Amino acid sequence: MSMPEPDNAELERLLARCARQEHRALEELYKALSPLLLALLLRMLRSKELAEDALQDVFVGVWRQAGQFDAQRGRALAWITSIARYRAIDMQRGRKHWVGLEAAAESAAPPARTESTLTQRALQRCLSLLTGDQRHCLVLAYQQGLTQDEIAVSMGHPLGTVKSWVRRGLSSLRECLGS
Amino acid sequence: MNYEQYPLREQLAGAYVVGTLRGRARIRFERSCTASQSLRVAVRRWEDQLMPLLRDLVPVTPSARVWERISQRTKSGTAAAGRRAPWRWALAGALALSLLVYVSIRSIYPPYQVVAALGQDKVHPVWNVSRSEDSHSLSIRALQHVESNPQLAYELWALPRNGKPPVSLGLLPRSGSIKRALTTSQQAALLNSDHLAVSLEPSGGSPTGSPTGPVLMVGDVRAPS
Numbered sequence: 001m002s003m004p005e006p007d008n009a010e011l012e013r014l015l016a017r018c019a020r021q022e023h024r025a026l027e028e029l030y031k032a033l034s035p036l037l038l039a040l041l042l043r044m045l046r047s048k049e050l051a052e053d054a055l056q057d058v059f060v061g062v063w064r065q066a067g068q069f070d071a072q073r074g075r076a077l078a079w080i081t082s083i084a085r086y087r088a089i090d091m092q093r094g095r096k097h098w099v100g101l102e103a104a105a106e107s108a109a110p111p112a113r114t115e116s117t118l119t120q121r122a123l124q125r126c127l128s129l130l131t132g133d134q135r136h137c138l139v140l141a142y143q144q145g146l147t148q149d150e151i152a153v154s155m156g157h158p159l160g161t162v163k164s165w166v167r168r169g170l171s172s173l174r175e176c177l178g179s
Numbered sequence: 180m181n182y183e184q185y186p187l188r189e190q191l192a193g194a195y196v197v198g199t200l201r202g203r204a205r206i207r208f209e210r211s212c213t214a215s216q217s218l219r220v221a222v223r224r225w226e227d228q229l230m231p232l233l234r235d236l237v238p239v240t241p242s243a244r245v246w247e248r249i250s251q252r253t254k255s256g257t258a259a260a261g262r263r264a265p266w267r268w269a270l271a272g273a274l275a276l277s278l279l280v281y282v283s284i285r286s287i288y289p290p291y292q293v294v295a296a297l298g299q300d301k302v303h304p305v306w307n308v309s310r311s312e313d314s315h316s317l318s319i320r321a322l323q324h325v326e327s328n329p330q331l332a333y334e335l336w337a338l339p340r341n342g343k344p345p346v347s348l349g350l351l352p353r354s355g356s357i358k359r360a361l362t363t364s365q366q367a368a369l370l371n372s373d374h375l376a377v378s379l380e381p382s383g384g385s386p387t388g389s390p391t392g393p394v395l396m397v398g399d400v401r402a403p404s
Contacts, residue, residue: 021330023250023253023254026249026253027246027250030246030249034240034241034245034246035238035239035240035241036236036238038238038239038240038241039236039237039238039239040233040236042239043236052241052242052244052245055241055245056245056248056249056252057387057391059249059253060249060252060253060386060391061391061392063249063253064331064379064380064381064391064392065392065393067328068393075223075227077230078223078226078227078230079226081230081233082196082226085198089198089201089205117231119227119228119230119231120231120234122228123228123229123231123232124231138197139232141197141198141199142196142197142198142229142232143232143233145198147198147199147201148199166194166197166199167190170189170190170193170194170197171186171189171190173193174189174193177228
């Protein structure tokens with residue numbers, strides 16, 4: 001991420017305080033994460049209004065569910081970004097096809113910057129073992145929130161082909177990343 | 180479908196996290212996750228391993244109104260639970276009494292049919308939901324005493340089959356049974372739904388009119404006999 005990555009231990013402390021209904025902790029969490037989460041939501045929802053609505057729901061959800069966060073070390077950021085991504089996917093339900101699918105396809109790229117942690121290096125190595133089409137499908141779905149129908153339109157391939165790329169991409173990734 | 184077997188479990192968990200699992204299949208998968216530790220573990224593993232794909236995000240500062248709204252929504256939730264005006268209790272009591280009178284008149288007849296049994300699995304249902312023959316009211320019985328944080332509530336939703344958003348059917352009792360008249364739109368939603376769901380919400384129910392907390396269980400609606 002282009003800003004200093006939030007420290008998971010600090011996020012966990014803030015979540016524990018949110019679980020105790022300390023409103024000040026929610027505010028600190030919001031300051032630390034909202035610019036990052038808004039960027040994520042904008043990329044998936046492509047409307048500032050929708051993305052800001054989703055952002056609200058995410059923090060209200062985090063506030064209410066903080067007590068259910070089981071503090072597995074190092075997971076706080078993954079937990080919160082997942083809440084945001086799933087919220088965006090739910091908000092996409094029933095929408096029409098996006099305009100500007102081609103622009104979305106062009107901007108989707110595998111992570112290019114120099115990786116530092118073990119997880120990042122592992123993912124980059126495993127993504128590089130996929131075919132270009134498989135990688136492209138998974139990255140479009142994950143980063144841009146495109147459905148398989150939308151990926152098929154944006155890549156100009158039949159839906160069945162896209163589904164099989166996604167399926168094979170996921171199983172190769174699982175095999176490579178280990179379980 | 181057996182989600183527990185390794186290759187299928189990993190495919191589904193991966194598709195869920197990546198976001199290619201959509202619609203009903205996504206809802207079904209979420210429902211299975213509430214009951215299966217191994218599915219939750221698989222989802223967490225994918226979430227952790229794919230997160231580096233979010234590294235190239237360029238932060239965007241939200242408008243000031245976003246925090247204002249969050250602050251309102253989160254503060255009002257806790258304040259309302261703490262100091263609820265006494266007259267609201269009195270009103271709730273009166274309402275319960277009138278409902279009781281209504282129900283005891285109705286209960287001369289046996290008008291309710293079971294619509295759905297809701298629970299983590301089919302063997303141990305937590306709530307039985309029944310509707311009156313004319314579909315104008317619901318009867319909900321807690322089959323076990325339901326433990327919960329007093330700041331949280333369990334809310335019942337109809338999931339219309341036409342893909343329209345869930346419609347709230349009100350809060351669920353923690354013990355005993357309640358009967359509740361349905362509005363016209365709730366009646367329509369119930370008749371058009373194949374599934375009911377339970378979500379965890381702040382006390383007083385979802386502030387948005389849609390489920391905001393996790394969906395804990397989903398049950399099939401039985402066709403009227």
